[in-house]
Amino acid sequence: MRRILFISMLMICVGFPAQKANAQIVILDIIKAGIKKVIKAVDLQVQRQQNKVIWLQNAQKVLENALSKLKLTEISEWTEKQRNQYKIYFQELHKVKSLITYYKRIKDISAKEARLVHEYQRAWRMVRGDKRFTPREIEYMGKVYLGMLDETVKNIEQLMVVVNSFRTQMTDAKRLEIIHAVSERVDQNYNDLLDFNRENALLSLQRARAGAEQEEVKQLYGLK
Known part of the structure; x- marks a missing residue:
């Protein structure tokens, strides 16, 4: 009876990390899909805005060439409409260049998120395979990683709000x-992840036997 109870408790302890791992895989898929969606949307919008910049710059050159051919007397006879039209071209050119800057910043943030996910995958894979951690410790680490991934999802959602805001009313x-x-x-989440990974690596190193095993841990976690 005691043997059955012991085996049951062991299965529960081992089962918790497995459940956490499954939950993390699901969230990880969501994050990857979100990052891809943001990057795709950004790429599309940047291309559209760049095309618009090219069109506006060409239109600007046409106007400038036309103006350069005008005599001083004809320039003085510009109508207010022509003046406004020339002014609008410059305003529109500035606007689309600003939009490109927005989108590039969003894409940079998305790239950081992708690096965060990659670092998480690497660390979680090592932690789960490290026999120097107990099932309960791995369960705790899983909860911490889940929290970090949840923050990553929220960041992706905020980026999509900005991407979609160009179709709605939102101030610059x-x-x-x-x-x-x-x-x-994102920067804070990434730094927190690195710190947590290092803490886990150092804990594993402390528990490793001297000599070859410690060197193995250092190589595994990239410790100096």
């Missing part, structure tokens, strides 16, 4: 506010 100031906030959170 609000867009910049969201982009800046998300960028800071």
